[in-house]
Amino acid sequence: MRHHRYNPDFKFAVSPEEFNKYSDREFLQYCLGATMYMPGTKDFSHKILEDEIPGLTSLVMCFEDACREDEVFAAENNVLAMLERVSTAIDEGNLTYEQIPLIFCRVRDVDQFKHFAGRLTKHQVKVLAGITFPKFGSGNGEEYFQYLQLLNEHFGEILYGMPIIEDRAVAYKETRVQELLDIHTILDKYKDLVLQVRVGGTDFSSYFGVRRGVDYSIYDILTVSECLTDILNVLARNNDYTVSGPVWEYFRASKDMMFRELPKYDVPNCILKRIPIINDEVDGLLREVILDKANGFVGRTVIHPSHIKYVNAMQAVTSEEYEDACQILGSEAGGVLKSLHENKMNEMKPHRNWAMRVYMRSRAYGVIQDQNSYFRLLGIEGKNK
Numbered sequence: 001m002r003h004h005r006y007n008p009d010f011k012f013a014v015s016p017e018e019f020n021k022y023s024d025r026e027f028l029q030y031c032l033g034a035t036m037y038m039p040g041t042k043d044f045s046h047k048i049l050e051d052e053i054p055g056l057t058s059l060v061m062c063f064e065d066a067c068r069e070d071e072v073f074a075a076e077n078n079v080l081a082m083l084e085r086v087s088t089a090i091d092e093g094n095l096t097y098e099q100i101p102l103i104f105c106r107v108r109d110v111d112q113f114k115h116f117a118g119r120l121t122k123h124q125v126k127v128l129a130g131i132t133f134p135k136f137g138s139g140n141g142e143e144y145f146q147y148l149q150l151l152n153e154h155f156g157e158i159l160y161g162m163p164i165i166e167d168r169a170v171a172y173k174e175t176r177v178q179e180l181l182d183i184h185t186i187l188d189k190y191k192d193l194v195l196q197v198r199v200g201g202t203d204f205s206s207y208f209g210v211r212r213g214v215d216y217s218i219y220d221i222l223t224v225s226e227c228l229t230d231i232l233n234v235l236a237r238n239n240d241y242t243v244s245g246p247v248w249e250y251f252r253a254s255k256d257m258m259f260r261e262l263p264k265y266d267v268p269n270c271i272l273k274r275i276p277i278i279n280d281e282v283d284g285l286l287r288e289v290i291l292d293k294a295n296g297f298v299g300r301t302v303i304h305p306s307h308i309k310y311v312n313a314m315q316a317v318t319s320e321e322y323e324d325a326c327q328i329l330g331s332e333a334g335g336v337l338k339s340l341h342e343n344k345m346n347e348m349k350p351h352r353n354w355a356m357r358v359y360m361r362s363r364a365y366g367v368i369q370d371q372n373s374y375f376r377l378l379g380i381e382g383k384n385k
Helices: 045-049 069-091 110-117 141-155 175-187 201-207 222-235 267-272 281-294 303-315 319-329 352-365 375-376
Strands: 035-040 058-062 102-106 130-133 161-166 299-300 337-340 343-349
Touching: 035 303, 045 069, 058 069, 069 102, 069 110, 069 130, 102 161, 110 130, 110 141, 130 141, 130 281, 175 222, 201 222, 267 319, 281 299, 281 303, 281 375, 299 303, 303 375, 319 337, 319 343, 319 352
Parallel strands: 035 058, 035 299, 058 102, 102 130, 130 161
Antiparallel strands: 337 343
Protein backbone atom coordinates (compact mmCIF):
# COMPACT_ATOMS: atom_id res chain seq x y z
CA MET A 1 0.00 0.00 0.00
CA ARG A 2 1.18 3.52 -0.76
CA HIS A 3 -0.40 6.89 -0.15
CA HIS A 4 -1.81 9.15 -2.90
CA ARG A 5 -2.37 6.38 -5.46
CA TYR A 6 -5.42 8.34 -6.66
CA ASN A 7 -2.94 10.77 -8.23
CA PRO A 8 -0.26 8.56 -9.83
CA ASP A 9 1.20 11.33 -12.02
CA PHE A 10 2.07 13.71 -9.19
CA LYS A 11 5.80 14.43 -9.00
CA PHE A 12 7.13 14.22 -5.46
CA ALA A 13 10.44 15.67 -4.33
CA VAL A 14 10.72 12.42 -2.32
CA SER A 15 8.15 9.71 -3.05
CA PRO A 16 6.12 8.04 -0.28
CA GLU A 17 7.18 4.51 0.66
CA GLU A 18 5.20 1.29 0.35
CA PHE A 19 3.89 -0.28 3.55
CA ASN A 20 1.74 -3.16 4.79
CA LYS A 21 0.83 -4.72 8.13
CA TYR A 22 4.27 -6.35 8.34
CA SER A 23 6.19 -3.07 8.03
CA ASP A 24 8.26 -1.95 10.99
CA ARG A 25 5.97 -0.62 13.73
CA GLU A 26 8.01 2.56 14.25
CA PHE A 27 7.24 3.50 10.64
CA LEU A 28 3.79 1.90 10.33
CA GLN A 29 2.28 3.94 13.17
CA TYR A 30 2.60 7.04 10.95
CA CYS A 31 1.07 5.40 7.88
CA LEU A 32 -2.63 5.05 8.69
CA GLY A 33 -3.59 8.57 7.62
CA ALA A 34 -7.33 8.88 6.99
CA THR A 35 -8.76 5.79 8.69
CA MET A 36 -12.25 5.17 7.33
CA TYR A 37 -14.92 3.58 9.52
CA MET A 38 -17.50 1.30 7.95
CA PRO A 39 -20.39 -0.66 9.52
CA GLY A 40 -19.44 -4.30 10.07
CA THR A 41 -22.60 -5.28 8.20
CA LYS A 42 -21.39 -3.75 4.92
CA ASP A 43 -19.71 -6.08 2.44
CA PHE A 44 -16.62 -4.07 1.57
CA SER A 45 -14.65 -6.89 -0.06
CA HIS A 46 -15.46 -5.92 -3.66
CA LYS A 47 -14.17 -2.39 -3.05
CA ILE A 48 -10.83 -3.90 -2.00
CA LEU A 49 -10.70 -6.63 -4.64
CA GLU A 50 -11.47 -4.18 -7.46
CA ASP A 51 -9.26 -1.43 -5.99
CA GLU A 52 -12.19 0.98 -6.24
CA ILE A 53 -10.87 3.45 -3.65
CA PRO A 54 -7.15 3.83 -4.44
CA GLY A 55 -6.71 6.54 -1.80
CA LEU A 56 -7.88 4.26 1.02
CA THR A 57 -4.99 3.04 3.16
CA SER A 58 -6.66 2.04 6.45
CA LEU A 59 -10.13 0.75 7.21
CA VAL A 60 -12.04 -0.09 10.40
CA MET A 61 -15.00 -2.45 10.23
CA CYS A 62 -17.15 -1.46 13.19
CA PHE A 63 -19.16 -3.78 15.44
CA GLU A 64 -19.92 -1.05 17.98
CA ASP A 65 -21.60 2.29 17.23
CA ALA A 66 -22.31 1.41 13.59
CA CYS A 67 -24.19 -1.79 14.47
CA ARG A 68 -27.32 -2.53 16.46
CA GLU A 69 -26.81 -5.20 19.09
CA ASP A 70 -28.97 -7.66 17.19
CA GLU A 71 -26.77 -7.17 14.09
CA VAL A 72 -23.43 -8.00 15.69
CA PHE A 73 -23.36 -11.73 14.85
CA ALA A 74 -24.29 -11.01 11.22
CA ALA A 75 -21.60 -8.31 11.14
CA GLU A 76 -19.03 -10.79 12.41
CA ASN A 77 -20.03 -13.24 9.69
CA ASN A 78 -19.71 -10.53 7.07
CA VAL A 79 -16.25 -9.42 8.22
CA LEU A 80 -14.96 -12.99 8.48
CA ALA A 81 -16.15 -13.65 4.93
CA MET A 82 -14.52 -10.42 3.74
CA LEU A 83 -11.17 -11.35 5.31
CA GLU A 84 -11.42 -14.82 3.78
CA ARG A 85 -12.03 -13.43 0.29
CA VAL A 86 -9.20 -10.92 0.51
CA SER A 87 -6.75 -13.50 1.86
CA THR A 88 -7.74 -15.99 -0.85
CA ALA A 89 -7.21 -13.32 -3.52
CA ILE A 90 -3.63 -12.91 -2.23
CA ASP A 91 -3.09 -16.69 -2.23
CA GLU A 92 -4.25 -16.88 -5.86
CA GLY A 93 -2.06 -13.99 -6.98
CA ASN A 94 -4.99 -11.69 -7.79
CA LEU A 95 -4.02 -9.21 -5.09
CA THR A 96 -0.87 -8.23 -3.22
CA TYR A 97 -0.36 -6.86 0.27
CA GLU A 98 0.56 -3.56 -1.36
CA GLN A 99 -2.98 -3.34 -2.78
CA ILE A 100 -4.97 -3.85 0.41
CA PRO A 101 -5.57 -1.25 3.10
CA LEU A 102 -4.67 -1.91 6.70
CA ILE A 103 -7.85 -3.59 8.00
CA PHE A 104 -8.97 -3.31 11.62
CA CYS A 105 -12.08 -4.35 13.52
CA ARG A 106 -13.67 -2.20 16.18
CA VAL A 107 -15.20 -4.47 18.79
CA ARG A 108 -17.97 -3.56 21.25
CA ASP A 109 -16.33 -4.69 24.48
CA VAL A 110 -13.93 -7.31 25.84
CA ASP A 111 -16.50 -10.14 25.69
CA GLN A 112 -17.42 -9.47 22.08
CA PHE A 113 -13.72 -9.16 21.23
CA LYS A 114 -13.10 -12.62 22.63
CA HIS A 115 -16.13 -14.04 20.83
CA PHE A 116 -15.08 -12.60 17.48
CA ALA A 117 -11.43 -13.53 17.94
CA GLY A 118 -12.44 -17.09 18.74
CA ARG A 119 -13.93 -17.37 15.27
CA LEU A 120 -10.86 -16.08 13.42
CA THR A 121 -8.62 -18.41 11.43
CA LYS A 122 -4.92 -17.98 10.64
CA HIS A 123 -5.87 -17.57 6.98
CA GLN A 124 -8.06 -14.57 7.85
CA VAL A 125 -5.63 -13.08 10.36
CA LYS A 126 -2.89 -12.63 7.76
CA VAL A 127 -4.89 -9.74 6.22
CA LEU A 128 -6.16 -8.33 9.51
CA ALA A 129 -3.93 -5.58 10.90
CA GLY A 130 -5.51 -5.34 14.32
CA ILE A 131 -8.33 -4.56 16.70
CA THR A 132 -9.68 -1.19 17.80
CA PHE A 133 -10.71 -0.96 21.46
CA PRO A 134 -13.57 1.48 22.24
CA LYS A 135 -13.86 3.43 25.50
CA PHE A 136 -10.43 2.19 26.45
CA GLY A 137 -9.41 2.88 30.01
CA SER A 138 -7.78 1.64 33.17
CA GLY A 139 -10.69 -0.69 33.89
CA ASN A 140 -10.58 -2.69 30.64
CA GLY A 141 -7.22 -1.89 29.02
CA GLU A 142 -5.20 -4.65 30.64
CA GLU A 143 -7.74 -7.31 29.66
CA TYR A 144 -7.90 -6.07 26.06
CA PHE A 145 -4.15 -6.18 25.53
CA GLN A 146 -3.60 -9.34 27.52
CA TYR A 147 -5.98 -11.21 25.23
CA LEU A 148 -4.50 -9.54 22.14
CA GLN A 149 -1.08 -10.78 23.20
CA LEU A 150 -2.46 -14.32 23.51
CA LEU A 151 -3.89 -14.06 19.98
CA ASN A 152 -0.51 -13.01 18.59
CA GLU A 153 1.11 -16.00 20.27
CA HIS A 154 -1.64 -18.37 19.13
CA PHE A 155 -1.54 -17.37 15.47
CA GLY A 156 2.17 -16.54 15.24
CA GLU A 157 1.06 -13.34 13.51
CA ILE A 158 1.05 -9.63 14.27
CA LEU A 159 -2.24 -8.11 15.34
CA TYR A 160 -2.01 -4.56 16.67
CA GLY A 161 -4.25 -2.84 19.20
CA MET A 162 -5.62 0.68 18.75
CA PRO A 163 -7.17 2.01 21.96
CA ILE A 164 -9.82 4.72 21.58
CA ILE A 165 -9.76 7.19 24.44
CA GLU A 166 -13.31 8.53 24.72
CA ASP A 167 -14.64 7.61 28.16
CA ARG A 168 -16.07 9.87 30.86
CA ALA A 169 -13.08 9.24 33.12
CA VAL A 170 -10.94 11.20 30.63
CA ALA A 171 -13.66 13.70 29.76
CA TYR A 172 -14.14 14.86 33.34
CA LYS A 173 -11.42 17.03 34.84
CA GLU A 174 -11.44 15.47 38.32
CA THR A 175 -10.49 12.00 37.02
CA ARG A 176 -8.68 12.83 33.76
CA VAL A 177 -5.03 13.06 34.71
CA GLN A 178 -4.93 9.93 36.86
CA GLU A 179 -6.86 7.98 34.24
CA LEU A 180 -4.45 9.03 31.49
CA LEU A 181 -1.47 8.11 33.65
CA ASP A 182 -3.00 4.68 34.28
CA ILE A 183 -3.64 4.25 30.55
CA HIS A 184 -0.03 5.20 29.83
CA THR A 185 1.17 2.51 32.24
CA ILE A 186 -0.91 -0.15 30.45
CA LEU A 187 0.25 0.96 27.00
CA ASP A 188 3.88 0.92 28.10
CA LYS A 189 3.48 -2.71 29.17
CA TYR A 190 2.27 -3.70 25.69
CA LYS A 191 4.03 -1.02 23.64
CA ASP A 192 5.06 -3.33 20.79
CA LEU A 193 1.37 -4.10 20.19
CA VAL A 194 0.16 -0.47 20.26
CA LEU A 195 -0.02 0.93 16.73
CA GLN A 196 -1.88 4.19 17.34
CA VAL A 197 -3.97 5.86 19.99
CA ARG A 198 -7.29 7.20 18.75
CA VAL A 199 -9.56 9.80 20.35
CA GLY A 200 -13.34 10.16 20.41
CA GLY A 201 -14.21 13.78 19.80
CA THR A 202 -17.90 13.01 19.30
CA ASP A 203 -18.13 11.10 22.59
CA PHE A 204 -16.31 13.85 24.48
CA SER A 205 -18.69 16.41 22.98
CA SER A 206 -21.73 14.38 23.97
CA TYR A 207 -20.80 14.39 27.65
CA PHE A 208 -21.01 18.19 27.66
CA GLY A 209 -24.05 18.48 25.37
CA VAL A 210 -22.13 20.32 22.65
CA ARG A 211 -21.42 19.80 18.96
CA ARG A 212 -19.06 21.77 16.77
CA GLY A 213 -20.59 23.48 13.76
CA VAL A 214 -19.29 23.35 10.23
CA ASP A 215 -17.71 26.80 10.51
CA TYR A 216 -15.42 26.12 13.47
CA SER A 217 -13.19 23.35 14.74
CA ILE A 218 -13.08 20.88 17.61
CA TYR A 219 -10.34 23.06 19.07
CA ASP A 220 -12.91 25.84 19.57
CA ILE A 221 -14.97 23.61 21.90
CA LEU A 222 -13.17 24.40 25.14
CA THR A 223 -14.18 21.35 27.19
CA VAL A 224 -13.24 18.96 24.36
CA SER A 225 -10.06 20.85 23.51
CA GLU A 226 -8.94 20.41 27.12
CA CYS A 227 -9.40 16.63 26.82
CA LEU A 228 -7.40 16.49 23.59
CA THR A 229 -4.66 18.69 25.05
CA ASP A 230 -4.19 16.42 28.05
CA ILE A 231 -4.22 13.25 25.94
CA LEU A 232 -1.39 14.67 23.83
CA ASN A 233 0.41 15.92 26.91
CA VAL A 234 0.48 12.50 28.59
CA LEU A 235 0.70 10.11 25.62
CA ALA A 236 2.47 11.97 22.81
CA ARG A 237 5.34 13.53 24.75
CA ASN A 238 8.74 12.48 23.41
CA ASN A 239 6.85 10.77 20.56
CA ASP A 240 5.90 7.94 22.97
CA TYR A 241 2.75 7.15 20.99
CA THR A 242 1.25 8.34 17.72
CA VAL A 243 -2.17 9.87 18.37
CA SER A 244 -4.69 10.41 15.55
CA GLY A 245 -7.26 13.19 15.37
CA PRO A 246 -11.03 12.90 15.89
CA VAL A 247 -13.61 12.48 13.17
CA TRP A 248 -15.02 15.39 11.15
CA GLU A 249 -18.77 14.91 10.86
CA TYR A 250 -19.68 17.03 7.84
CA PHE A 251 -19.56 16.16 4.17
CA ARG A 252 -21.02 17.46 0.95
CA ALA A 253 -18.27 16.77 -1.53
CA SER A 254 -18.78 14.14 -4.19
CA LYS A 255 -16.24 11.33 -4.10
CA ASP A 256 -14.78 12.43 -7.44
CA MET A 257 -14.56 16.12 -6.55
CA MET A 258 -11.61 17.95 -7.99
CA PHE A 259 -10.37 21.54 -8.21
CA ARG A 260 -11.39 23.19 -11.47
CA GLU A 261 -9.41 26.37 -10.91
CA LEU A 262 -6.54 26.54 -8.46
CA PRO A 263 -6.49 29.48 -6.00
CA LYS A 264 -3.41 31.69 -5.96
CA TYR A 265 -2.78 31.04 -2.26
CA ASP A 266 -1.32 28.03 -0.52
CA VAL A 267 -3.77 25.76 1.31
CA PRO A 268 -2.88 26.63 4.93
CA ASN A 269 -2.94 30.35 4.12
CA CYS A 270 -6.39 30.11 2.54
CA ILE A 271 -7.82 27.98 5.30
CA LEU A 272 -6.48 29.90 8.28
CA LYS A 273 -7.50 33.24 6.73
CA ARG A 274 -10.89 31.70 5.87
CA ILE A 275 -10.51 32.32 2.15
CA PRO A 276 -13.04 29.91 0.58
CA ILE A 277 -11.49 27.02 -1.33
CA ILE A 278 -14.05 24.29 -1.94
CA ASN A 279 -17.10 24.35 0.32
CA ASP A 280 -17.82 24.80 4.02
CA GLU A 281 -17.65 21.07 4.77
CA VAL A 282 -14.28 20.37 3.13
CA ASP A 283 -12.76 23.71 4.17
CA GLY A 284 -13.73 22.92 7.76
CA LEU A 285 -12.07 19.52 7.51
CA LEU A 286 -8.89 21.03 6.10
CA ARG A 287 -8.85 23.63 8.88
CA GLU A 288 -8.97 20.92 11.52
CA VAL A 289 -6.28 18.86 9.79
CA ILE A 290 -3.95 21.87 9.73
CA LEU A 291 -4.56 22.39 13.45
CA ASP A 292 -4.11 18.64 14.03
CA LYS A 293 -0.61 18.83 12.56
CA ALA A 294 0.24 21.97 14.52
CA ASN A 295 -0.74 20.21 17.76
CA GLY A 296 0.88 16.84 17.08
CA PHE A 297 -1.91 14.60 15.82
CA VAL A 298 -1.08 12.33 12.87
CA GLY A 299 -3.96 11.39 10.56
CA ARG A 300 -7.56 11.11 11.74
CA THR A 301 -10.74 9.08 11.62
CA VAL A 302 -13.02 9.68 8.62
CA ILE A 303 -16.56 8.52 7.89
CA HIS A 304 -16.86 9.46 4.22
CA PRO A 305 -14.68 8.45 1.23
CA SER A 306 -14.52 12.04 -0.03
CA HIS A 307 -12.49 13.00 3.06
CA ILE A 308 -9.66 10.53 2.47
CA LYS A 309 -7.50 12.41 0.00
CA TYR A 310 -7.84 15.72 1.87
CA VAL A 311 -6.60 14.22 5.13
CA ASN A 312 -3.80 12.21 3.50
CA ALA A 313 -2.60 14.97 1.18
CA MET A 314 -2.19 17.36 4.11
CA GLN A 315 0.10 14.86 5.85
CA ALA A 316 2.70 15.33 3.09
CA VAL A 317 5.82 17.26 4.11
CA THR A 318 7.16 20.31 2.28
CA SER A 319 10.76 20.37 1.07
CA GLU A 320 11.59 23.10 3.59
CA GLU A 321 10.24 21.01 6.50
CA TYR A 322 12.07 17.94 5.20
CA GLU A 323 15.40 19.75 4.84
CA ASP A 324 15.08 21.20 8.35
CA ALA A 325 14.28 17.76 9.78
CA CYS A 326 17.22 16.12 8.00
CA GLN A 327 19.58 18.88 9.16
CA ILE A 328 18.48 18.38 12.77
CA LEU A 329 18.55 14.57 12.69
CA GLY A 330 21.90 14.58 10.88
CA SER A 331 23.66 16.47 13.63
CA GLU A 332 25.13 14.43 16.48
CA ALA A 333 26.15 17.50 18.44
CA GLY A 334 23.89 20.09 20.01
CA GLY A 335 23.81 23.77 19.30
CA VAL A 336 21.99 25.90 16.76
CA LEU A 337 22.27 26.06 12.97
CA LYS A 338 20.77 28.43 10.44
CA SER A 339 18.26 26.56 8.28
CA LEU A 340 19.18 25.84 4.66
CA HIS A 341 16.51 28.36 3.63
CA GLU A 342 18.19 30.89 5.92
CA ASN A 343 14.84 31.93 7.41
CA LYS A 344 14.89 30.27 10.83
CA MET A 345 17.12 28.72 13.47
CA ASN A 346 17.18 24.97 13.99
CA GLU A 347 18.08 23.89 17.51
CA MET A 348 19.50 20.40 17.39
CA LYS A 349 18.13 19.08 20.70
CA PRO A 350 14.84 20.96 21.29
CA HIS A 351 13.65 20.40 17.70
CA ARG A 352 14.67 16.73 17.51
CA ASN A 353 11.28 15.19 18.41
CA TRP A 354 9.61 17.45 15.85
CA ALA A 355 12.20 16.49 13.25
CA MET A 356 11.68 12.77 13.83
CA ARG A 357 7.92 13.13 13.39
CA VAL A 358 8.36 15.14 10.18
CA TYR A 359 10.85 12.60 8.82
CA MET A 360 8.48 9.70 9.49
CA ARG A 361 5.63 11.57 7.82
CA SER A 362 7.88 12.24 4.83
CA ARG A 363 8.47 8.51 4.45
CA ALA A 364 4.78 7.72 4.69
CA TYR A 365 3.24 10.60 2.71
CA GLY A 366 6.09 11.93 0.62
CA VAL A 367 7.81 15.28 0.23
CA ILE A 368 6.27 18.05 -1.91
CA GLN A 369 7.97 21.21 -3.15
CA ASP A 370 6.01 23.84 -1.22
CA GLN A 371 2.62 24.77 0.22
CA ASN A 372 1.16 25.37 -3.25
CA SER A 373 1.91 21.76 -4.13
CA TYR A 374 -0.94 20.64 -1.87
CA PHE A 375 -3.32 21.92 -4.54
CA ARG A 376 -1.61 19.95 -7.27
CA LEU A 377 -1.60 16.83 -5.08
CA LEU A 378 -5.35 17.20 -4.56
CA GLY A 379 -6.27 18.71 -7.92
CA ILE A 380 -6.24 15.60 -10.14
CA GLU A 381 -9.53 13.81 -10.34
CA GLY A 382 -9.50 10.69 -8.19
CA LYS A 383 -10.93 7.31 -9.05
CA ASN A 384 -13.02 6.99 -5.87
CA LYS A 385 -16.48 5.64 -6.49
